Amino acid sequence: MKKYQFKAIEEKWQKKWEKSKIFEVKEYKGKKFYCLEMYPYPSSSGLHMGHAFNYTIGDIYARFKRMNGFNVLYPVGYDSFGLPAENAAIKTKTHPEKFTNSAIKNFITQQKKLGFSYDWSRLLWSHDPNYYKWNQWIFLKMFEKGLAYRKKSAVNFCSKCETVLANEQVHNGKCWRHQDTDVEIKYLEQWFLKITEYAEELLKEIEKLNWPEKIKTMQRNWIGKSDGYEIIFEINGEKWPVFTTRPDTIFGVTFMVISAQHPKLFDIVSEKNKKDVEKFLKKIKSVSQKTQIEKEGAFTGSYALHPFTKEKIPIWVGNFVLADYGSGIVMGVPAHDERDFEFAKKYNLPIKQVVKPIDKEIKNLNEAYTSSGILINSKEFSGLYTEEAKEHIFIALNEKGLARKKTLYKLKDWLISRQRYWGTPIPIIYCNKCGIVPVPEKDLPVLLPKKVIFGKGNPLSTNKKFVNTKCPKCNGKARRETDTMDTFFDSSWYYLRFCDNKNKNEIFDKKKVEYWMPVDFYVGGAEHATMHLIYSRFILKFLRDLGLVKFNEPFTRLFNQGMIHGEDGYVMSKSRGNVVDPLDIVKKYGSDSLRFFLVSMASPDKDTSWNSLGIESSHKFLSNVFYFFLNIKLGKTKEKTESKINKTIKEVTENIENLNYNIAIIKLRSLFEEITNQEISKEDAETFLKLLHPFCPHLTEELWERLGNKNFISLEKWPKYDENKINKKFEEEDKIIENLYEDLKNIINIFKKTNKKFSKVYLYTIPSELNLFKENSKLLGKKINSEIIVFSASDPKKYDPENKSKKARPGKPGIYVE
């Protein structure tokens, strides 16, 4: 018998696909479908199992849609700028570009081996000047609109990365890349993008997205809308706005706390208290205290005036107040806020209760009472319920011009400056006379210089040729910005460039983008919820406001694949030694086997563990399919099989559509079991191949060809089912036979236990079922290892010594064993 030569088969079809360019697509050819996976960072170690899984999910969907008559755009690219490449290059003493290019080459080779149906003509990578030129262009547009701005502020800085980080890149007070490195505070001038301008829209439109609920919730929380009030407190004769959601507790204010990072902190620190405050400031570490540490503070020596009572309220500086949320200063109401309570206890500040529960009194507050209730100790507002009190107090203050309603968001402007080399240069020039001057569009791209010296600090700033330039305005001496852009900028619009990746004159052809976009199906890991996925939405909305696109959201449907863990259940890692390299599996079993197995393990959105026996089983199945088709006997399909085929088409179609690939595979296995060992028509054999094709493209192309077809199965039409051919009768009959089998087993067991011998089984059926049981008697007999003789219960000539025939009922024949 001929062996399942998966290697030869896979290479053959990969070459054919590439040569024939069948996956390259052109615009305006019918209904479009845009399928995309998050483009990967090309690491030097090549594809890992997560990549293989990610792309397999996308490829199956792309192939499925293609067969369903869609004009499918399915491109691939590389997120090739970034710190890891720079660091690795320094380590191995190569240039990041060389390093990255070879990593990309490796990725391409490996991806081709997995048989993904990408349109390779649309390839792009972000370190291509033809690509990052448009990063700079977008930046200039934002600058023009006032959405890109420079600001000195306290920022997060990672000493290992030697650069500042965006808020989104700080996890638990540590750098997202260096879990062991505390983020430090630095006060630097940095470039920001005003994502907050879009906060409300970003929040509102989450609702409309066909995304996993989890990601949507994460984005909602990240944007963090909060409706409240701004109340003016007078400090040293100046007006200071303070944000609160609880104006009803204003009579309970016993202190104020200003953020340790507040830019105007020292305006209110008195001479006398300066030393204390400075001592305190030295102790604090990161900008946004992401770990819950003990609250600490120091008295500033200043007082605020209470807007109602005109009492003097002491102002403290504290480590738990954020500088960049609200106005960076809060009113302390220890009786009704847990944090304020903790702080008051620590520094012995007075606690004044102003809200009580509706049904009882609280004598001594042991903890903050944060629920709503009835106001007490609040002058004319006493007796009001919390909600009405908010309104009344607001109105009273508002009349004096001391309060207004205000909505805040947790979302902060996106800090994009990076003091590193391997990224897009920010297209800005600093002139001594003219100040900040944008690079004129005609001078784009600002090329990243190739010859730089790596060492301490940013290699761009030590490159005189790069830094020294002329002012575009006055032609005088000037210097270039040496910061590069966060690589998340690159990835926030790459999906648009795929629509027109070679355009040299403009960012993209609006018409092409209008045809292809938005991305209909986007596959990637959940870890991008608050970074890439929010930045992309922001940039897209900006481009829309520039008039470049007409839609509001980039990704209509998002799918997060689960994590594939090692066989031991832990995350695959070199240190654990549980890494399974997808390319090793391809070598051993073929890429069809890998693809098939990856999606049969579990629902694709769930985490699972690798299983080396499972891949064997998948491979075995594909071998069986291969052999079956080699020796296939074409003929007429039985009615029963036809029913099953039609049902399977229906189910598999739905399963793929809903990403229940694992279930689709079960149905396919079941169908295969049905069609083996019998004749089927050529058409039905082809249907099976088509259904299997998205999962195992190479094998199905090969078998398709062997059936005598000249075209590609990849371009074939997806089978349609005929509801009329799905006959429940067959399933019911199967059930009847199964029940009979159970009964027979029961009886035989009893015979065995009592050591009774038997050689024959007699069945007495109702007349209409005689044929059904006769047809199945041979197979059943084989199973129980005995001859089965079938009689109609009404047959006068039947052999029936114990009159079992009277037990015959529909679906349940009488049984006699002897």
Added chain:
RNA sequence: GCGGGAGUGCCGGAGCGGUCAAACGGGCAGGACUUAAGAUCCUGUGGCUUAGUGCCUGCGAAGGUUCGAAUCCUUCCUCCCGCACCA
């Protein structure tokens, strides 16, 4: 603390109001083939009981809704993930 998800057999995992001792896969046990091994195929895989029956146990735990629950509700426990002092 808040938010999201999950807890089913020896294991991976289906099922998400009735036909479920539980799809499909793996493991294990028994059998067939074979000189033997491998491969392949078949059968079994909660317990008791029974000429084809019936009962019990069972889907993290305890309650509840319902004629009926793994599936809905409540509380609790465990695990995973995300956010985390946002005033």
